[in-house]
Amino acid sequence: MGSVTFDVLTTAAILFVVSTGLMVILGVMKLLNFAHGAFLTTGGYVAYMAGLAGVSPWLSIPLASILGFLFGLVVERIVIRPLYQRPLDAILATWGLGIVISQVFALTFGRGVQFAPSPLSGTVDFLGVEYSAYRLAIAAIAILLAFALIGLLSLTRFGLNARAVIVNEDLARGLGIDSTKVRSLTFGLGAGLACAAGALITPLxxxxxxxxxxxxxxxxxxxxxxxxxxxxxxxxxxxxGGTQVLVSTYVSPILGGMTIVVLAALILRLNPKGFSRA
Amino acid sequence: MPDTNITVSRTHRAALIGCLIGLCVVAVAPFTLDIYLTNILIRTLLLAAVVMTVDILWGYTGILTFGQSAFFGIGAYACGLVFTHYGFGPGWAFAALAIALGVAAIVAAATGWLAFFHGSSPIYASIITLALPIVLTQVIYSGGSFTGSSSGLSGFPTYFWDLKVWFWIAGGFLVLTTTAGWLLVRSDFGRVLIAIRENEDRSAYLGIPVSRIKTILMVFAAMVASAAGFAYAAFSNVVAPELVGFQLGTELLIWTALGGRATLLGPVFAAIGIDTMSSWLSGAMPFLWKLLTGVGFVVVIVALPRGLAPLLTALWHRFWPKSNSMFTEVKITQAPASRMLRASFGDTPPLRIEHLSRRYGSLKVLSDVNLVGHGTELLGVIGPNGAGKTTLMRCISDGKERTDGSIHINNVEIGRCSPQRVVGLGVGRSFQNTSLFDTLTVAECLKLARYRLDGAKLFDRVDTVALPQPALDILKATGLDQKLSNETRNLSHGMKRGLELAMVLATEPSVLLLDEPTAGLTRPERMAIGEVLTRLTRDFGLCIILIEHDLDFVRAISNRVVVLHQGAILMEGTVEEVVASDLVKAVYAGHHEEEVA
Incomplete structure (x- = not known):
């Protein structure tokens, strides 16, 4: 029972970390980034390469975020910027980009599965339950990340500009906010978060x-x-994520695999606003 | 008259000729191709038919679907499962095909229910179509030995006909379905699909049942894809989860984009070309080939959004200048306006609003609005910006908008109806910002407005559109009756407003909601529209609710004025009373607080 509770909490943390990059881009740019999966993969390969090079696994995460950020800036300039006026086309372009990225990895590293070293191995005794140390660390990182992102949005100049662009882009531009720069930085940030998340989950x-x-x-x-x-x-x-863990544990792992998709689709059908308070 | 008959049948003749040429090519081709290529082409031709349905869904109707492969897979698995586990023979084959079509239709209807409803975003619908193949793949994995799990089913009994026969089946299927699709997108119904793509909201407010049309279209597209999948499984004797998967689904999209969306034949030829090529090349350089198509896809999306087909057609038109046969001359006839008169019959007022309120979170935009609109009445709604005038219109025309209260149209409570149902009850609404369908012609827009009442031909175009008298009056007053075959984006602002009003009137409403219909118009244009509005109330018994800032215009035409201020009705009376009122002056001049104090 205890370990299931931890499963629920850490799975939620992992899902949160993995989704933040996507949300940042969707929120500010109104763009659903289909290359998100490829960015996660990129982070995974950064962790793998760092492991090969003998870099500390802890360092591979910030390294991945920096590389992801730079990569995101380039991608935004070349692929995303020409498509601001065509949101559904932007989806397709990011999807195509995802294919390109994963093919580049397939050409470089082969189709096979690679492993990255874990920064923390083994289990710890936490609140009377033996549990994977690294999963607990991810949960802690997720909470820190949530605070950091909320802080970034509500305390910094970039956050203020970004929120202005979220609410009313035309007006924000009228007030002298360089929305092109905000978009570009946002895409970089989203890509950086995705790569870091990829590097974070790869050891698992x-x-x-x-x-x-x-x-x-x-x-x-x-x-x-x-x-x-x-x-x-x-x-x-x-x-x-919690429901997914419960279904996987008590019903069937395969049903668990589609829990989030089915549940979310039904929630959105019945209440198009979902959990948001808007 | 005979002239129009010829142009109408020209589309059909072109379809017939194209179909026959296609069938001849299919009949002859297997004699000239080697076995390897024939083998590849059978699969490719079946997939091309699926790509054709993707183009209708995405290119024409604007539904970005990642899940068409799911239906291809359903057809394939219906064949594989029935032949493996139940039996084989002509009877079983027909039963399996029936199952394939039935299951695909049911799954498509369920997907449509999930994905399409008034207010759903196109991105949400896309994600649902993306989830579908993923969920189905999981279902197949969980099927154990029944579905063959990840390795699929193979070696089941099937008809080991000659390759030529399978080629004819696949090719014939492609040619026939594509001909049907070609006629569909050129029909009046095809224009409805384009209208949904161009401006879904406006279509709904013309009474077009957008969600139902999308769902039905999805069902038929699913059945075509399922039949193709069935044939593929029967031919190849192998089914695997990859046939259901969304990798294939996105490949279908890529071919559509490369070929040129909304060209129908472009995607079909792109599918044939690219899939054949990848079968050749992927053996030699598997990853590189995929990488190249990926790069090609991104480049086409960014630089050539209309795909490769328009390049070819442009080249074609350089040598054979474009003939204008596509634009059939449309004649306008008069429709009986009996429906519009219903408002003036009986004692019940056409519009009754009781205790209406609308809140956005803690913000109250409308609170406890009570209003009755009578037939033959032109009711002006005035008030400063932000008073809730447009919100009032929105609440009347969309049942889901209001927070509280009730609205009766012709004595029917609108409940939580979607806009297209409210239109059916007799509400017509024009928008503050002119919103039209850019690529459609004036006549096509008018036909669209008549869709709810007259329907649309599925595989044909009609050359007349019947309009009620008031709509005809507007067309004449604004000179639009001379510009029926112009595309609406080329019209002047005044004409666009006139067309919008004519479209709303063509739906034969008994309650007409007009949001600043004369904004940005010249004085003569205003006069013309004012006259038409007066006639509408006098001769056709309409109840018109008019939002207007120009008090002189309101004074000239309305019987009664309602002043909205901060979401509540401040005053009601004749124009003179309202204009004379100190309270109203104070509100407009912004001295409200002093006045109260």
Whole structure:
């Protein structure tokens, strides 16, 4: 029972970490980034490469976020910016980008599965339950990340500009906010978060060219259900991720695999606003 | 008259000729191709038919679907499962095909129910279509030995006909379904699909049942894809989860985009070309080939949003200048306006609003509004910006908008009806910002407005559109009757407003909601519209609710004025009473607080 509770909490944390990059981009740019899965994969390969090079696994996470940020800036400039006026086309372009990225990895590293070293191994005794140390660390990181992102949005100049663009882009531009720059930084930030998340979760799993895909759809669902708000994303991760763990544990892992998708689709059908307070 | 008959049948003749040429090519082709290529092409031709349905869904109707592969897979699995586990023979084959079509239709209807409802975003619908193949793949994995799990089913009994026969089946299927699709998108119904793509909201407010049309379209597209999948499984003797998966679903989208969306033949040829090529090349350089198509896809989306087909047609038109046969001359006839007169019959007022309120969170936009609109009455609604005038219109025309209260149209409570149902009850609404269908012609827009009453031909175009007298009057007053075959984006602002009003009137409403119908118009245009509005109330018994800032215009035409202020009715009376009122002057001049104090 105790370990199931921890499963619920850490799964929610992982889902939250994986979805934040997507939400940042959707919120500010109104763009559903289908390359999100490929960005996660990129982070996974950064962790793998760092492991090969003998870099400390803890360092691979910030490294992935920096590389992701720079990569995001480039992608935004080349692919996303020409498509601002065509949101559905932007979806397709990011999807195509995802294919390109995963094919590049397949050409470089092969189709096979690779493993990255884990920063923390073994289990710890926490509140009377033996539990994976690294999963607990991820939960702690998720909470820190949530605070950091909320702080970034509500305390910094960039956050203020970004919120202005979220609410009313035309007006924000009229007030002298460089919305192109905000969009560009946002895409970089989203890509950086996604890569960091990929590097973070890879030690738990493994990395292959299509590693990000299963996460992609679940993150979409979570972000659509929660609207643009980090607290409600946390809540959605907890509810949907928790249900997923319970279904996988007590019913069947395969049904568990589609819990989030089915549940989120039904929630959105019955209440198009999902969990958001708008 | 005979002239129009010829142009109408020209579409059909082109379809017939194209169909026959296609069938001849299919009949001859297997004699000239080697076995390897024939093998590849059978699969490709079946997939091309699926791509054709993707183009109708996405290119024409604007439903970005990632899940069409799911239906292809359903057809394939219906074949594989029945032949493996139950039996084989002509009877079983027909039963399996029936199951394939039936299951695909049911799944498509359920997907449509989930994805399409008034207010659902296109992105949400896309995600649902993306989830569908993923969920189905999981279902197949969980099927154990019944579905063959990840390795699929193979070696089941099937008809081991000659390759030529399978080629003819696949090719014939493609040619026939594509011909039907070609006629569909060129029909009046095809224009409805384009209207949904261009401006879904406006379509709903013309009474077009957008969600139902999308769902039905999805069901038929699913059945075509399922039949193709069935044939593929029967031919290849193998079914695997990849046939259901969304990798295939996105490949279908890529081919559609590369070929040129909304060109129908472009995606079909792109599918044939690319899939054949990848079968050749993926053996030699598997990852590189996928990488190249991925790069090609991104480049086409960014740089050539209309795909490759328009390049080819542009080249074609350089040598064979475009003939204008596509635009059939449409004649306007008069429709009996009996429906419009119903408002003036009986004692019940056409519009009754009781205790209406609308809150956005803690913000109260409308509170406890009570209003009765009588037939033959032109009711002006005035008030400063932000008073809730447009919200009032929105609440009357969409049952889901209001927070509380009740609204009766012709004595029917609107409940939580979607806009298209409210239109059916007799409400017509024009918008503050002119919203039209840019690529459609004036006549096509008018036909669209008549869809709810007259329907639309599925595989044909009619060359007349019957309009009620008031709509004809508007067309004449604004000179639009001379511009029926112009695309609406080329009209002047005044004409656009006139067309919008004519479209709303063509739906034969008994309650007409007009949100600043004369904004930005010249004085003569205003006069013309004012006259038409007066006639509408006098001769056709309409109840018109008019939002207007121009008090002179309101004074000239309305019987009664309602002043809205901060979401509540401040005053009601004749124009003179209202204009003379100190309270109203104070509100407009912004001295409200002093006045109260």
């Amino acid at each position: 799993l493994s990395v292959d060219p299509n590693m990000g895909l299963p996460w992609l759809v679940n993150s979409f669902m979570l972000v659509l259900v929660s609207g643009v708000s980090f607290p409600s994303l946390l809540f959605a991760s907890l509810v949907l």
